[in-house]
Amino acid sequence: MNEDNISFCNLHTIKSLLNKDDIIIITDENIVKFYPDFFSDIIEKCIIISDKSFESFQKTITELVKRQAYKNTILYGIGGGEVTDFTGFIASIYMRGIQFNFVPTTLLAMVDAAIGGKNAINFAGIKNILGLINDAKNIYISTSFLDTLPQKEMKNGFVEIIKIALLKDKKLLLKTFEYIKSNLNNKELLKEIIRDSISLKMQIVNEDKFDKGKRNILNFGHTIGHALETTYNITHGEAVLCGMYYESKIAEKIGLIDNRTFGEIDYYLRVFSEDFEKYEIKNCIEKIYFDKKNISGFINFPYVNSVGLGDLQKIDTVKFIDAISDII
Ligand SMILES: NC(=O)c1ccc[n+]([C@@H]2O[C@H](COP(=O)([O-])OP(=O)(O)OC[C@H]3O[C@@H](n4cnc5c(N)ncnc54)[C@H](O)[C@@H]3O)[C@@H](O)[C@H]2O)c1
Known part of the structure; x- marks a missing residue:
């Protein structure tokens, strides 16, 4: 990855990217709750996870199969580091790898978790024990998300x-x-x-x-x-x-x-x-x-x-x- 793949944009621009076909969004409950307008007409594209556990992994893979996600599907991880780590991991192994993009919504995810290609889930009570290194194709950052961050x-x-x-x-x-x-x-x-x-x-x-x-x-x-x-x-x-x-x-x-x-x-x-x-x-x-x-x-x-x-x-x-x- 290089810095050209990282864009600063407003919520409107990000929204326009998500309105395309073949997109599935992984996010968490808080983001959907804080940004109801943003998600109102794309909620059916979302898979909502609560953490990066093995249970969330099973649920998400099952959902991707059910929704017939294929090689041309692009996964978007919209959330903090939990969501970006999880999305990168899922996308890297689903059908041996599909494209994924990040929209980090916490300051930590913007400066750290989304950057550098480390993706992981937790298993058997151990944090980040299953993981791999693979970069998101694109990262879209809107600092407006920080307005609601505790x-x-x-x-x-x-x-x-x-x-x-x-x-x-x-x-x-x-x-x-x-x-x-x-x-x-x-x-x-x-x-x-x-x-x-x-x-x-x-x-x-x-x-x-x-x-x-x-x-x-x-x-x-x-x-x-x-x-x-x-x-x-x-x-x-x-x-x-x-x-x-x-x-x-x-x-x-x-x-x-x-x-x-x-x-x-x-x-x-x-x-x-x-x-x-x-x-x-x-x-x-x-x-x-x-x-x-x-x-x-x-x-x-x-x-x-x-x-x-x-x-x-x-x-x-x-x-x-x-x-x-x-x-x-
Ligand atoms: N891959 C890496 O290089 C790397 C580096 C550092 C941390 N991490 C991972 O990142 C995770 C921690 O990430 P984090 O600190 O972003 O925490 P997080 O993803 O758990 O988010 C923190 C909380 O903020 C909420 N939230 C997210 N965006 C919000 C917003 N815009 N407004 C209001 N609430 C919002 C979330 O729902 C959650 O409750 C850990 O799993 C850690 O292992 C990965």
Whole structure:
């Protein structure tokens, strides 16, 4: 995929694309509820799912067969990351692969989930255990969808933006803070932030599409973040924010960055949250140890070398756990 396949458009333009023949839409109940006019005359084209579970997978495949979806059918995933991940997975295996397009409706899906070709469903209680890498042909983004998105979902998206900015572009970090200072009112600036984030993620993905090495950098904050998310049942955004804080502290502890750099990262992260220490990572050590990113005793550890410049360092899991024990 390249950036030419990603268009910013209004709801009217998107609607006109959906009014064609041979289109089936996968979406969720909330989107249909929030956008009744948008869906009023295309609702019969929709398959409505509640999650990206195996049950939803069975239901959707059954429905595609019943509706005689064929090789020329185009699937549209209209929704957050749950819907886009699910749609990409279904379309990639149905009849050995049919075309699919995304209309991401959450900030996180716009800047992250819809970008980079990772598609997956959950199975046997394990998130994203069945998946593949295949790009949507086209992605249509309308920031109007964000008008109805709850604050906590906006924050989940902003945390991924902050992550990519810390890793790749200090200017994006500053733009994001300017947007927050504008009381989240400057729509043009938000569009620019989304565009920049997509472009930075695509640079990383294009260097390592199949996730063999460099793409690991996007896991910054996620090793500790995932462990915190399941231990404390907090939002993904809050957990990853806290994960970025603790992973940077570990980077300092093992000598990858100095105290000044840690201080700068800490300063930027605290624009979003004040209270990282309320989640104790000592309660998560076991989960961190058994994380799927921990391969054969090593973690390909992403960290921020200086603000706007991320790097990866292979470190022994035991050394990683020791560093955690040192800071708790
Ligand atoms: N493929 C990837 O590279 C990648 C990256 C990050 C996350 N993900 C996946 O993305 C998923 C999380 O995505 P998400 O954060 O978008 O959450 P989500 O898809 O669960 O959406 C969050 C909530 O917002 C609602 N919603 C969506 N759009 C709305 C709108 N415009 N107005 C009001 N409500 C709306 C949804 O119905 C849902 O209740 C997870 O399954 C995760 O594994 C994938």
